[in-house]
Amino acid sequence: MKIKTLMNEDLNKQLQEEFKNLIFNYVSVKNFKGRHKTNIACALLKFGKIIGWNINFNKIDIENYFASGENKELAEATRKAYRSYIHQFANSHGIETPQQSRKKTKTSRHPKDNLMNKFNKNYKKTLILLNLHELTKDMKECFIFFNNIRNQIPKGTKYRPIEKLLPIIMYIFLKMKGFNINLNNYIKQLDINKESFKTGLKAMIKQSSKYQIRDRKKLVAKKLYLLITKLGLDDAFLKRAINILTCFWxxxxxxxxxxxxxxxxxxTKIDLEIKSPSVSQICTTTGIxxxxVIYQIKNNIFKRNGIPGFKCIKNSIGLIKKIIQAKCDKLPVINSLEKPIHNNNNTNYKVYLDSTSFTSFIEREKLYLDYEQLIDYIKGHFGNEVKVNLHTNAYGIEMPVDILNIQKKLFNALKQLGYTIFTDNIVNNPDNITVANSTTSLMNNIIRDISKYDG
DNA sequence: ATTGAAGACCTCATACTACA
DNA sequence: TGTAGTATGAGGTCTTCAAT
Structure with a gap:
């Protein structure tokens, strides 16, 4: 896709907002104050709109914007900022700038030497060294990621050459994919300079916003899933492990x-009283x-929470179990079910909703619930704060968007059927927490009513 | 198999230096 | 002058290894 001019009109609202934020951030970073702060941002946006990608920066008459060029320094800074950030913005959204487009046309005359061919060769070579042949299919994805970052690196700098950059980008890429990569082993396998690699890695991580925001909790959940499946442990173990991961995150x-x-x-093993495999076995196979593990439990669970009494894992099993149950069992429970569920006229239902049971019900029935909407609904009606979280299912995998409609149906139907959802903030009612075993049957009733209604 | 002490290693923030 | 690269040090985390 070649874009020679990109006006603000060409950007959708979300991108416009992002661009605006980028500029305002720059202005904040640079410590421009007062009137100038606003003016610079406005100028950038204004000229961004007028000139777009068809840039000849020297023609941007920012001096005039600042009352007939009284502040050339600011104008110069503005020009630089615009140049730098418009490229950053383009790169982060995979949009081609005219410069990049020209460059591409040029290099395509020599396909044998072009970047992608060079990348592909090196990528395959690296996979062989790492013994990760199954990743050949991800070559294109990795190249796009590689190219996005490379485009942000100035020419002539240390880490721009493909031989230097590729090991770094591949390391980030593999980590993002959730591979079990050990930094030192990786360096050994590829036979590269350790210090240089680490310095480069630091710099590249700064460039790689995807890596910075990668959801580590999801990656660990995925690893847990793989480990537990491999060990042949049951679904209950996995569910509890994910639950503990969330609570102790x-x-x-x-x-x-x-x-x-x-x-x-x-x-999880302690909580569910599972005997094998041993912790030491798991640690050995994982490579730690x-x-x-003892350090984590001692310092980050006991000490950090101000809980005394940890001696060693073996002697603290009872205590550990109590801590897990206190933290994990009460967190998602909102309240118990309260009678009457409904009256004989079938019009005035009262539902005290327990999010744990609700969640498992939704999961079991393969429904998807948007909890933001649940919270909004409850806040809107009752002004209560609710602690619920489920945008993805227990394994951190996003559900298909079309299933969202089921949730809309559910709430519309609930309203029209005269259901009222009451909920209490667990933080305010710590003593009022009981597990609502009967919620599932309640939900079954609701769903049955809804299917009759089909609204 | 498990534990804990000691020290190695890592990460992060900050200051400094070299260079375009 | 701005920025990439390097140095330093504090504090946190992990491994090694000897003991049980």
Whole structure:
């Protein structure tokens, strides 16, 4: 796709907003103050709109914008900022700038030497060294990722050559894909300079917004899923492990993914009183030391939460179990079911909803529930705060969008059927928490009513 | 198999330096 | 002058290894 001029009109609303934020961020970073802050941002946006991608920066008459060029320094800074950020913006959205487009036409005359061919050769070579042949199918995806980052690196700098950059980008890429990569092994396998690689990696991670925002919790959930399936443990173990991961995430998120995996396994094993495989076995196969797990439990669960009494795992099993249950069992429970569920006229239902049971019900029935809407609905009607979270299912996998409609149906039908959902904030009612075993049957009733209604 | 002490290693923030 | 690269140090995390 060649875009020679890109006006603001060409950008959709979301992109416009992002661009605006980018510019305002730049202005904040640079410490422009008061009137100038607003003016620069306005100028950037204004000229962005007028000139778009068809840029000859020297023609941007920003001086005039600042009352007949009284502040050339600011005008110069503005010009630079615009140039730099418009490219950043284009790269991050996969939009081609005219410069890139020209460059592409040029190199395509020599297909043998072009970047993609060079990349493909090196990519395949690296996969052989890493013994990861199954990743050949991801070559194109990796190239796009590689190219996006490379385009942000100035010419003539240390990490721009493909030989230097590729190991770094591939490391990030593999981590993003959830592969179990150990930094030191990786460096050894590829026989590259450690210090240079690490310095480059740091710099590239800054460029790679995708890597920075990668959802580590999801990756660990995926690893848990693979581990537990491999061990042949049942679904209940997996569900509890994911539950524990969610509840202890804030405590454990600073550690590495492998240590997290083994720590969550250990906690789940203790909670469900499973004997084997042993923690040490799991640690050995994962490639970490067992003491790393002990360190996490001792420091990040006991110490950080101000809980005394940890001696060692073996002697603290009862205590660990209590902590897990206190933290994981009460978090998603909103309230118990309250009688009467409905009266004989079938018009005035009262539902005290328990999100745990609700969640498992939705999962079992393969429904997808948008909890934002649930929260909004409840807040709108009752002004209560609710602690619920489920945008993805228990394994962190996004559900298809079309299933969302079922949820809309559910709430519309609930309203029209005269259901009223009451809920209490668990933080305000810590003593009022009981597990609502009967919620499932309640939900069955509701769904049955809805299917009759089909609204 | 499990534990804990000691020290190696890593990460992050910050300051400094070299270079275009 | 701006920025990439490097140095430093503090604090957190992990591994090694000896002991049980």
């Amino acid at each position: 804030e405590n454990l998120k600073t550690t590495t993914e492998d240590v997290l995996l083994c720590t969550i396994y250990t906690l 030391r067992q003491s790393a």
